Amino acid sequence: MIDIKTDKEVDNIREAAKIVADTLLLLKKSILNSGIFNTLELDKIAKKNIEKHKAVPAFLGYKGYPATACISINEEIIHGIPAKDKVIKDGDVVSIDLGAVYKGFYGDAAITIGCGNITSEAKKIIEVTEKSLYLAIDKIKHGTMLGDVSNTIETFVLKNNMTVVKEFCGHGVGRKLHEEPSIPNFGAKGRGPILKTNMTLAIEPMVCLGSNEISFLDDGWTVITKDRKISAHFEHTVVVKKNGCEILSKL
Secondary structure, eight states: OOOOOOHOOOOOOHHHHHHHHHHHHHHHHHHHHSEEHHHHHHHHHHHHHHHHEEEEETTGGGGOOSSSSSEETTEEEEEOOOOOTTEOOOTTTTEEEEEEETTTEEEEEEEEEOOSSHHHHHHHHHHHHHHHHHHHHHHHSSOBBBBHHHHHHHHHHHHTEEESSSSSSSSSSSSSSSEEEEOSSSSOOOOOOBOOOOOOOEEEOEESSSOOOOOEEEESEEEEEOOOOOOOEBBBEEEEEEEEEEEETTO
16 A cells, blocks of 8 residues: 655655755765765765754664665665775766655665766766656656656666666655555556655666666675676655655755
């Protein structure tokens, strides 16, 4: 069953999402201003900023995850664990996924950053992934079928000769980090549940430059592209409205 939130609950989710957005922007500035950055240090910055806003990191301890942020570099798609010896270098593509809990409600968002002198392919996958997110968001309103949202992402990505990850997907969010419905980044139009006002959703395309086959690293968390080609990941928490939707995690 898909939760319909009250206006007060949406207000709390909005605040949680704003804290996530503020933290992602801080991390982005930290990376771009320094050029090289230890990902464990970034994780400490994220935790401190979330707590400064009277919130709690949503990922830390979730199913045993050991950090505040997921920081995934190049062929790492999602769930990259920050580490002291994991250093961001010039030319890297860095995806940061982050969640926060405010007054018991969750916000969730992700960005991908090109660091320094990135390749034209890296620049394109970042642009395509982010654009696919906003095209999907443009489809969201009361009465839309969820399959139309998923299909929009896949159609645009395939048009640009890239692929979408199929093993992981977007999701409902709010009272919990992961709620119904699951929101795949592929599928047919005219299918799936009908969206209703005050549903809160996390839309998150994960795109691969090459094959969308995946593997796991030995840490049991980090998901990588099997062909080791670059991937990108963007995500926003949104609330469905009568004539569209509101992006709650807008940077």
